[in-house]
Amino acid sequence: MIEHRTAQLARWFACLSLLLMIRPASALPGDLDLTYGGGTGAVFAAPVAVYDTLSATVRRSDGRFLVGGYCNSASLSRAFCLSSRNADGSPDASFNGTGSTLTQVATGFTSDTALALALQTDGKALLAGWCDSSSRDFCVVRYNTNGTLDTTFGDAGKRLLDFGNSNNSDTLTALVVQGDGRIVLIGFCNGQSTFCIARLTSTGQLDSTWGGTGLVATDIVANDLDLAQAGTLLPDGRLVIAGFCRTTPGSPFTAYDFCLTRYLANGTLDTTFGTAGIVITPVGTEWDQPHTLKRLPDGRLLAAGQCRVPDDAGTGLKDSFCAARYQANGALDTTFGIGGKVTISPAPEFRYGGIDVYADGRILVAGACRHLNATSGCNATFGAGKFLLMRLTAAGALDISFAAGGINYFALGRYSNYAYPANVTLLPDGKVLFTASCAVGAAGDPNPNGAVFCFARFEGEPSPPVLCTLDLDGDGQVLATTDALLHLRIALGVPDTAKTTGITFPASATRNNWSAIDTYLRSLCAPASPYCMLDIDGDGLNTALTDAAIHLRIAAGLRDSRVVAGLNFPANAPRRTWTDLRQYLATQCGVTGLQN
Structure with missing residues (x-):
């Protein structure tokens, strides 16, 4: 046994020595990966239109990734745009010949705004959002793996949905695909006062087993604002939705709290969750807005977004990253942050982008920030701020082993606009892919008149490997x-x-x-x-x-x-x-x- 362990230690030290020889001494978790982007760590895509705004990113199993959003052009007021990239950020030529495609969904001079992206098990991509010409409706488009419209879906590849309320304000914000191919569309309608969820069959038709019609609307706070933003499916087919709700009637628009609902597979509220299927959580002082909801491997739920908390002087409020972690039944997980809640303020002004979660529970956060009077951190190098990448421990504290004290502030392109969204994806080797839209305009930038999709890769370390699995169903037992x-x-x-x-x-x-x-x-x-x-x-x-x-x-x-x-x-x-x-x-x- 001793000889066996000695041999193991010898192999371990040999591997460690090899890693130290091939990894630059300065490359620490959170640093730009200078093997990416020709030695710069970043890649700027060719323009799809005049102004390209990235909303969502998904990675394929072979390393390629898709970025989707909305692009403004001269001929189309605003259209869905989707780009397929190779692992190194270069355009995937097998996708529409150029790596990108532009789709007008509604007719006329429209504002087609794609906010959600998902992959099906067959490799086809779904891009969804809202489309506004004479009225605002949910809309979704399905693409074949080569970038062409999938004409077997909806109406020649496109589907528009109207919840039928008089306010003409159906706004889709999220999208999930069930294991059986059915498609769940999540958003809000009826003057921003109702969570609205539609479920489609795999061919794009309304699924009547969901609420009887395929459409379900839930008024969380009666006669006030309820805006669904994200959703996640549970293994048994139930669905959890997260959004923000105004819990003080008549108060300013800033008076929002996190609110979650859980639905049975048939679209009815699951009354075993929270109070009659609803959980409402105040996190910050005001403007609590979850934009991401993730189900963790152990069944807990993590809702993340932004809110406002008191500034250091105690005289005002500052935008912050905010998250809440819940037990499976909707109760707050008190092992996370303070009483189940976390607020972190990277700068006086913070704009949430997205998160990804390690197998061991650590959290990667992407966003943008602004601090016009600062001399370090998030001070604006030009114009309107910087991007940031932040890592938290599983308990919700800043992970000081990542970057400089847990946060890396950086600029891409001429400047990184505070208003642009950003996504983050943890790669299998532990490195981190950051995707966003970059403001441009300087000589040599790929689009001198607007913004383009941009990508950066950062150093990381692999999650501790899971080497063996005996508990297949996740109940904590081996039966x-x-x-x-x-x-x-x-x-x-x-x-x-x-x-x-x-x-x-x-x-x-x-x-x-x-x-x-x-x-x-x-x-x-x-x-x-x-x-x-x-x-x-x-x-x-x-x-x-x-x-x-x-x-x-x-x-x-x-x-x-x-x-x-x-x-x-x-x-x-x-x-x-x-x-x-x-x-x-x-x-x-x-x-x-x-x-x-």
Whole structure:
């Protein structure tokens, strides 16, 4: 055993020495990655139109990524625009020949404003927002992988939806795709006073199993402002929506709180969540606006956006990053920040962009800021401020191991406009992709008259690896009748439709259907080996006679050499003895109670 551990330490130090030799000494988490963008760390896209505003980013499994938003041009007042980029930020020529496409959705001289982007499992892309010509409606467009409109969707690739209220103010802000291909559109309507959610079939038709008509409207605070901004699906098909609601009738527009609702799969409010399906949370002093909602691997919910809090002098308010973390039932998670809430003020003026979350719970935040009188940090180098990238610990504090004290302030292009949105994406190798719109205008900029899509990459470090998974359904237990049985069926190649047949999942399971379990397992592994976390003996395969058998025996309560009795391990399996497997199961799979 001592020799085995010595060999492990020797290999670990050898790998560390190699990393130190190949990684520049100055490259720390949060620094610009100077291997990106030809040594600058940044890439500026060619103009799609005159003014290109980026709203959303999604990454494909092969490293390419899509950025979507709205672009203003001379011939089209405002149109949807979508660009496909290679991993290095260069245009993906397989997408519309140029890497970008421009789509007018409504007819006439319109304001088509795309705010949400999602990928389907078949690689097609959905870009959605609101379209305003004679009235404002939800609108969504589906594109084939080559950038052409998918004419099998809606009306020749496009779909407009009217909730039928007299205010003509249907505004779509978010989009999610269910595992079965149905599409959920999220926003607000009826004069900004109602959460409005539409569900479409995979072909773009209204799904009548959602609220009876495909359209559901919820008045959170009666006769006042309710603006839905984001949503996330739960493994069992329920839907959680986050937005901001004015809880003091007649008060100024700044009097908003975070508000969340949860719906059953049929569109009715889930009364087991919060109070009758609704949770309202004041976070800052005023203007509490969540724009992102993420479901964490353990089932908790993280809502993030911005709010206003007292300034340092106590004489006014300043814009800040604000977040709240909730238990699955809607109660605040008091292990996060102060009482479940976090407020951080990077500068007197802060504009939220987006977040991404590490497997260990750390949070990346992208945004923009302005401090016109500052001599450091977010002072404006020219015009209107800088971008920023910030990292928090899982508990909600600034992570001082990232950049300078947790925040990197930077400019892209001629200047980084405080008003422009920004997104952040954690890459598989731990690096960070930042995507935004950049104001331009100086000589040599790609679009001298407006703004372009821009991308930057930052240094990071990989999340601690998850090496083994025995709790497949996420209930905190390893059971023979759920986890081990699923493992066996995966190893035997049972069809997806039958993998969960006859299985009764515990009420505490956070993944209680095959779609959720499959998505979880694939998120931990490379596409070429989607179930690598089930390879217990380390031979590169997931087999019934070794890996699944070990899983079953552990689930049955064995914690000694009987776990491997009678098993015939492949010659290339690095873990073939009880000594090696015992250590692996204890340290990498979290199996407790092991003994010789």
